[in-house]
Amino acid sequence: MSARTILSPSQTFSLLSPVNATASPIRATIPSLSSSISGLSLNLTRYSPNLYTSAARKLLTVVSGSKKAVAVLKGNSNVEGVVTLTQEDDGQTTVKVRVAGLTPGHHWLHLHEYGDTSNGCISTVAHFDPNGTTHGSLEDEIRYAGDLGNLVANADGVAEATITDNQIPLSGPNSVVGRPFVVHELEDDLGKGGHELSLTTGNAGGRLACGVVRLIPL
Numbered sequence: 001m002s003a004r005t006i007l008s009p010s011q012t013f014s015l016l017s018p019v020n021a022t023a024s025p026i027r028a029t030i031p032s033l034s035s036s037i038s039g040l041s042l043n044l045t046r047y048s049p050n051l052y053t054s055a056a057r058k059l060l061t062v063v064s065g066s067k068k069a070v071a072v073l074k075g076n077s078n079v080e081g082v083v084t085l086t087q088e089d090d091g092q093t094t095v096k097v098r099v100a101g102l103t104p105g106h107h108w109l110h111l112h113e114y115g116d117t118s119n120g121c122i123s124t125v126a127h128f129d130p131n132g133t134t135h136g137s138l139e140d141e142i143r144y145a146g147d148l149g150n151l152v153a154n155a156d157g158v159a160e161a162t163i164t165d166n167q168i169p170l171s172g173p174n175s176v177v178g179r180p181f182v183v184h185e186l187e188d189d190l191g192k193g194g195h196e197l198s199l200t201t202g203n204a205g206g207r208l209a210c211g212v213v214r215l216i217p218l
Contacts, residue, residue: 111146
């Protein structure tokens with residue numbers, strides 16, 4: 001007698017949508033198969049929908065410890081520039097700066113508290129100081145988190161610098177994402193100039209250009 005195989009659908013379960021892992025599951029009918037052959041009973045394995053959904057979620061969840069952000073600096077003057085920030089996991093943040101249109105010499109670079117540029121750089125308010133300290137240099141133990149020192153512009157008015165620091169993370173409660181970089185008119189005295197503004201602003205003069213830090217995809 002010739003063998004006959006009969007296949008029959010018998011189960012329905014949910015599949016996770018690969019387009020949007022947070023959306024409601026898509027209902028799909030996936031047949032499990034049973035077979036009977038003359039003189040032989042054969043049971044085919046049925047895959048658990050819970051296991052399938054769990055595995056799909058794991059595949060769709062990708063966590064990266066690398067973060068990158070950028071701030072584009074502009075103002076009422078001819079000064080403009082770009083600041084790029086990168087951070088691996090919870091390590092130090094590396095800041096790369098290029099600013100053009102400056103007068104030759106020193107200019108203070110600093111992070112301010114609020115990313116509000118509705119009234120130009122003035123509305124960025126005070127310096128970023130989550131620890132309630134006084135102004136200082138990048139190397140000082142007591143300093144604002146946003147104290148990043150002076151840029152030095154060459155004869156063409158261009159300043160470039162690379163800074164590494166552990167007080168300006170791109171995530172967490174003290175994240176600098178959404179906060180603005182500001183380039184100032186004068187040299188920062190790093191809190192040591194003896195001026196009445198030394199311990200608050202470094203007596204660095206007006207604000208030439210600013211830009212808010214925004215995360216960008218890697």
